[in-house]
Amino acid sequence: MSPHPFNLSGKAWKYHRTHIIGDRFSGEWVSGNVFTAYRRMNDPGMKRCENRMASALDKDEPVLYSGVLDYVNGVNKMPTGITMTARTPTRVLFENKYVANKAERQVTC
Template identity: 40%
Template sequence: MFNGAWKSEDPFTGFDRMSKSGMKRCENKIAKQLRGNNPALNSGQLNYAGSSVIPESIRMAACTKEGQLFDVTVKNVQDWQTIC
């Protein structure tokens, strides 16, 4: 559902661990809401340093009618991250 394989059509370049550890936990929270028939509104904002074409992080946020699920920044790094 989320965390797919890299494709040339991907909207940005990110380290594998950014997706597998940082973003995946947040995406799993959204998926859990959707499986429970609870609509979720989510957004992502890429953050760039200087003139770099590769983002240094992504700010992810999501909410349901019950309130906010998360509002976090996931760094584009090779290290494992515990976010969400």
């Protein structure tokens, strides 16, 4: 019998409740901002990009951010990925960075 996907497999959960706007940036736990993603999409995938935003905010630089979920033909319950862009008034932190919703580790930002 295969394990339920929300049970621990080894040391970590397989899935995360993931934020489009991260909770570390006051992103709310509401349905329009939270989606199911593989753990590896969230950390380290999206986290690497979020760290760039956090660094800019720590320097008192305002950050303009957008995150758009991607669904294949609009029929999947889980998005296939997210496209993220973040800018400060003086520089681009990352632009159209696609983070795939997959179980494998990936390098972003």
